[in-house]
Amino acid sequence: MFNKQKKKSTGYVVEENFTPAILSSYSPETEYVPTDYRILNHSYKAKFYKSLEERLTPIISKMDKHNSGKELHGIVRSQVSHLRDDFNQDAALIQFQAERIINVKESRNCELENEKIRLSNERDQNLLEMQPLRNCKSQYEIKIMGYTIPTGLIVTIIAMLVDIISNYAFLQEIVTMGQPGFFVVLLSMAVMSDCSMAALGVLLSKTEHTYINQTIRKALICSLVFIFFLSAVAGPMIRFGSMDLQYGTFASDGNLIPKEGDYTLAEIGVTMITSFLTLATGILSFIFSYDKEREKAVLYKSLKSKNNYINARIDDIVVAQEYIKRSIPIINNYNKNLRETAAKELEAIEKGLLSKATLLWAEHIGTPETFEIASDVINEITEAPSDSLNLETIENPSLNITKLAG
Numbered sequence: 001m002f003n004k005q006k007k008k009s010t011g012y013v014v015e016e017n018f019t020p021a022i023l024s025s026y027s028p029e030t031e032y033v034p035t036d037y038r039i040l041n042h043s044y045k046a047k048f049y050k051s052l053e054e055r056l057t058p059i060i061s062k063m064d065k066h067n068s069g070k071e072l073h074g075i076v077r078s079q080v081s082h083l084r085d086d087f088n089q090d091a092a093l094i095q096f097q098a099e100r101i102i103n104v105k106e107s108r109n110c111e112l113e114n115e116k117i118r119l120s121n122e123r124d125q126n127l128l129e130m131q132p133l134r135n136c137k138s139q140y141e142i143k144i145m146g147y148t149i150p151t152g153l154i155v156t157i158i159a160m161l162v163d164i165i166s167n168y169a170f171l172q173e174i175v176t177m178g179q180p181g182f183f184v185v186l187l188s189m190a191v192m193s194d195c196s197m198a199a200l201g202v203l204l205s206k207t208e209h210t211y212i213n214q215t216i217r218k219a220l221i222c223s224l225v226f227i228f229f230l231s232a233v234a235g236p237m238i239r240f241g242s243m244d245l246q247y248g249t250f251a252s253d254g255n256l257i258p259k260e261g262d263y264t265l266a267e268i269g270v271t272m273i274t275s276f277l278t279l280a281t282g283i284l285s286f287i288f289s290y291d292k293e294r295e296k297a298v299l300y301k302s303l304k305s306k307n308n309y310i311n312a313r314i315d316d317i318v319v320a321q322e323y324i325k326r327s328i329p330i331i332n333n334y335n336k337n338l339r340e341t342a343a344k345e346l347e348a349i350e351k352g353l354l355s356k357a358t359l360l361w362a363e364h365i366g367t368p369e370t371f372e373i374a375s376d377v378i379n380e381i382t383e384a385p386s387d388s389l390n391l392e393t394i395e396n397p398s399l400n401i402t403k404l405a406g
């Protein structure tokens with residue numbers, strides 16, 4: 001109390017330590033993006049550069065210093081036209097893919113909307129069914145570790161144990177069929193007296209919410225009452241019929257000498273109590289199992305649990321719909337930006353190929369004058385405005401897709 005150590009003030013330093021992870025998605029079944037342009041592939045460009053160099057090498061070998069390198073530009077532009085065709089085909093295909101992706105997202109959104117409407121109707125129907133059951137509570141139930149257990153089940157199990165223990169002393173001198181048969185008789189008597197009444201209580205509790213045919217139901221009720229009646233009658237018969245053995249004495253040789261008459265009031269009282277013990281345990285099992293409100297309370301909890309699940313599912317659907325709604329413009333912007341990037345890359349490749357052809361000529365001649373000429377030509381190429389293609393339109397995209405259909 002007096003010698004406590006003073007706590008030291010501590011602080012934390014923020015460190016930027018990131019771990020790569022996959023971004024979670026609410027609608028993984030609709031997560032698609034169009035394919036990339038071939039012109040953005042590094043190996044595709046490298047292959048094209050190498051092919052053009054191989055094509056120009058024999059031509060350059062026949063050129064001299066009187067050339068300027070511009071003579072190769074026509075060949076380069078003819079090869080670039082193939083890149084333009086590939087670009088147009090890719091643009092048409094990617095546009096087609098983007099439209100299909102958007103259609104899939106919109107279809108998915110319609111499916112989610114229909115599911116939301118269906119779940120909302122089901123929730124409203126459940127609320128109507130729950131309204132008259134709101135104040136219904138089970139009379140006999142307890143909660144153990146979060147689980148709701150009917151009190152009638154526990155009382156019935158305890159009653160069966162009591163009957164088995166009480167009948168053991170009376171039956172062990174009467175039943176001589178061996179241990180297995182002896183325990184079967186004990187268990188049968190407990191079932192007849194306790195389980196029959198517990199089942200009767202449950203059956204009568206389901207008067208309004210039962211799917212059993214009325215004829216079968218009445219037959220079951222009569223059968224259970226008859227079984228309990230047999231047990232209630234057999235109990236006193238066994239007790240009073242075995243009093244001579246229960247209250248007999250043992251001779252010096254160890255043999256049991258049955259008692260003949262002259263029973264004391266205590267012996268008669270104990271026999272009477274144990275005789276009607278079966279009747280008492282059966283009635284208790286019936287009382288704690290007969291609970292008309294339990295069936296309604298269980299139904300109310302079931303409907304409430306369903307509605308909780310429905311509400312959670314509707315929340316997920318709303319989030320997924322919002323995600324899909326926002327992802328459609330993302331697809332359009334992605335397609336547009338990707339196309340602009342590919343167009344700029346095509347322009348850069350064209351200028352790069354023209355510059356490469358001029359530089360190959362300069363390297364072949366190898367004089368300072370040729371390098372100076374090549375430098376001027378390359379500057380003209382890089383500073384010239386692009387006339388590659390119009391980014392707003394695609395020339396006959398349907399025809400390009402038809403060509404790719406094979």
